[in-house]
Amino acid sequence: MNYKKVYSILNKDLKIIEKELENVLEADSPILKESSLHYLQAGGKRIRPVFVLLSAKFGDYNIDTVKDVAVALELIHMASLIHDDVIDDAYTRRGRPTVKAKWDNKISMYTGDFILALSLEIITSLEDHNAHKILSDTIVELSVGEIEQIRDKYNFDQSITNYFRRIKRKTALLIAASCKLGAIAANVPSHLQKKLYYFGYYAGMAFQITDDILDFTSTEEKLGKPVGGDLLQGNITLPVLFAMKDPELKQKISTVHELMDPDELHNIIQLIINTDAIQKSNQICTMYLNKAYEMLSDLPENDTKLMLKTMLNFIGKRNF
Amino acid sequence: MNYKKVYSILNKDLKIIEKELENVLEADSPILKESSLHYLQAGGKRIRPVFVLLSAKFGDYNIDTVKDVAVALELIHMASLIHDDVIDDAYTRRGRPTVKAKWDNKISMYTGDFILALSLEIITSLEDHNAHKILSDTIVELSVGEIEQIRDKYNFDQSITNYFRRIKRKTALLIAASCKLGAIAANVPSHLQKKLYYFGYYAGMAFQITDDILDFTSTEEKLGKPVGGDLLQGNITLPVLFAMKDPELKQKISTVHELMDPDELHNIIQLIINTDAIQKSNQICTMYLNKAYEMLSDLPENDTKLMLKTMLNFIGKRNF
Numbered sequence: 344m345n346y347k348k349v350y351s352i353l354n355k356d357l358k359i360i361e362k363e364l365e366n367v368l369e370a371d372s373p374i375l376k377e378s379s380l381h382y383l384q385a386g387g388k389r390i391r392p393v394f395v396l397l398s399a400k401f402g403d404y405n406i407d408t409v410k411d412v413a414v415a416l417e418l419i420h421m422a423s424l425i426h427d428d429v430i431d432d433a434y435t436r437r438g439r440p441t442v443k444a445k446w447d448n449k450i451s452m453y454t455g456d457f458i459l460a461l462s463l464e465i466i467t468s469l470e471d472h473n474a475h476k477i478l479s480d481t482i483v484e485l486s487v488g489e490i491e492q493i494r495d496k497y498n499f500d501q502s503i504t505n506y507f508r509r510i511k512r513k514t515a516l517l518i519a520a521s522c523k524l525g526a527i528a529a530n531v532p533s534h535l536q537k538k539l540y541y542f543g544y545y546a547g548m549a550f551q552i553t554d555d556i557l558d559f560t561s562t563e564e565k566l567g568k569p570v571g572g573d574l575l576q577g578n579i580t581l582p583v584l585f586a587m588k589d590p591e592l593k594q595k596i597s598t599v600h601e602l603m604d605p606d607e608l609h610n611i612i613q614l615i616i617n618t619d620a621i622q623k624s625n626q627i628c629t630m631y632l633n634k635a636y637e638m639l640s641d642l643p644e645n646d647t648k649l650m651l652k653t654m655l656n657f658i659g660k661r662n663f
Numbered sequence: 664m665n666y667k668k669v670y671s672i673l674n675k676d677l678k679i680i681e682k683e684l685e686n687v688l689e690a691d692s693p694i695l696k697e698s699s700l701h702y703l704q705a706g707g708k709r710i711r712p713v714f715v716l717l718s719a720k721f722g723d724y725n726i727d728t729v730k731d732v733a734v735a736l737e738l739i740h741m742a743s744l745i746h747d748d749v750i751d752d753a754y755t756r757r758g759r760p761t762v763k764a765k766w767d768n769k770i771s772m773y774t775g776d777f778i779l780a781l782s783l784e785i786i787t788s789l790e791d792h793n794a795h796k797i798l799s800d801t802i803v804e805l806s807v808g809e810i811e812q813i814r815d816k817y818n819f820d821q822s823i824t825n826y827f828r829r830i831k832r833k834t835a836l837l838i839a840a841s842c843k844l845g846a847i848a849a850n851v852p853s854h855l856q857k858k859l860y861y862f863g864y865y866a867g868m869a870f871q872i873t874d875d876i877l878d879f880t881s882t883e884e885k886l887g888k889p890v891g892g893d894l895l896q897g898n899i900t901l902p903v904l905f906a907m908k909d910p911e912l913k914q915k916i917s918t919v920h921e922l923m924d925p926d927e928l929h930n931i932i933q934l935i936i937n938t939d940a941i942q943k944s945n946q947i948c949t950m951y952l953n954k955a956y957e958m959l960s961d962l963p964e965n966d967t968k969l970m971l972k973t974m975l976n977f978i979g980k981r982n983f
């Protein structure tokens with residue numbers, strides 16, 4: 344089975360979720376509606392809804408209940424993407440601040456707030472008290488992760504532990520919450536809920552590490568942004584941390600700054616790729632994928648489990 | 664009784680709330696802690712906690728339960744103030760964008776997100792399912808209100824209805840929610856919860872109208888910002904809308920823009936004050952205060968009711 348098959352099996356329900364996302368973003372404020380739908384239409388892999396659906400399939404799967412959870416999780420992800428874009432864009436796009444840029448940013452910020460609040464409004468449809476706590480805890484961690492990312496920018500002396508903690512907060516916990524909340528919504532027995540939670544956590548770690556590797560190994564066309572863009576923005580990821588084990592290369596990498604000459608950056612990226620940093624990062628990624636696999640061992644052998652394994656494989660092998 | 668007496672009666676519990684606010688903002692991320700506490704220490708009238716406490720006093724008042732609600736509501740208010748400040752500040756403070764300003768803004772934005780999420784985490788301590796829905800609904804409305812405010816900036820053709828809808832979303836609903844959630848936390852009978860909700864709503868409308876009047880009638884010293892600052896920023900408030908009934912004055916007011924000469928602005932403010940706009944705005948404010956009073960008629964005659972009336976009086980008469 345490959346991941347396209349998973350998407351095709353889930354297609355009907357993913358379409359329901361897509362429709363529901365559109366519905367909830369149909370705000371009665373035209374400006375808000377336009378701004379929200381803009382982000383929705385940008386698309387995405389809908390990884391979080393997929394994990395919600397698959398986790399729910401281990402219990403009393405009912406798309407009417409489960410769709411709310413999937414929608415809420417995707418909205419949180421959207422809101423965090425929107426807030427990620429705020430401020431940076433207006434500067435790089437326009438060079439200098441205009442009233443329009445300022446307003447655009449404010450609108451984006453409040454669109455993010457609105458979407459975040461919508462997600463919480465939607466999750467209240469779940470009676471399970473614990474579900475609300477999981478969701479708000481996850482958002483707290485997400486925002487702490489974002490702040491740590493800002494703090495750690497261009498900090499070439501940060502530790503690998505620091506990196507792991509950051510991606511846990513920024514990515515892995517939300518995928519873990521997707522699995523757990525999908526399971527809660529379908530009344531999956533609690534010992535299996537726990538396994539699914541950790542499955543999501545490890546899968547999420549692998550997902551982010553893969554993303555961080557692709558920033559170096561993929562192409563501008565596939566990434567939709569320049570290769571090495573993370574590094575240019577000061578995000579010190581796992582491959583960079585491994586590459587910096589070489590003091591001489593570390594010294595070069597430490598010269599990276601926002602307005603660096605593209606050729607110079609390209610040169611540094613090549614030096615990083617020529618080390619064993621990518622290979623080492625892949626090893627760590629594989630370790631997380633294996634941990635995720637292990638979590639599945641207590642789950643019943645069925646098509647859903649096969650689909651989860653396929654998704655893991657997709658995370659490990661994807662090249663976009 | 665005057666409002667100082669109310670604060671002194673509630674003093675012990677307000678201190679508990681203040682301590683709790685400090686505790687929850689003790690994030691394990693130093694940068695986040697510093698940023699959050701900065702806003703906390705800026706103080707404020709803690710109007711929302713006061714209304715939570717007073718509403719709860721009509722039921723089984725227990726500070727341990729009620730404090731969570733008060734803390735959650737004050738955090739939402741704080742988060743909205745923080746997001747209000749994002750972007751504008753960096754421009755006016757520094758003239759042009761620097762990396763530092765950009766980071767500062769991002770940190771403020773995520774601090775707001777963090778505090779918002781914290782408030783939701785805290786409210787999960789309330790078992791009442793409805794409470795979560797009220798809170799997330801309120802945040803949705805709040806962000807819609809913020810977006811409408813941006814959209815309506817410098818729009819000199821907006822209607823008074825537009826203004827009322829905006830301040831309802833931006834201010835009144837949060838105070839209404841404070842009263843309602845305080846009542847829920849103390850198991851106040853549901854027909855009285857409803858009265859308290861509307862009490863809070865009308866009090867909130869009056870509160871915001873008073874704020875908007877004070878922008879013209881108070882002093883820079885008391886406001887902590889220049890007189891007419893709202894107008895300068897393009898926020899078209901009730902006094903302005905009344906003043907614009909005069910076509911000639913409307914024409915003058917419509918010339919207001921962000922970088923206007925202070926003397927010219929001062930001149931326009933004087934022209935507004937010289938109309939009956941302030942008096943008319945006060946009349947509307949009084950109408951809302953009266954409606955709030957009416958809502959209290961079904962509540963038992965006791966000291967708490969007297970305190971609510973005192974707070975109403977404070978809202979109507981305050982000059983800061």
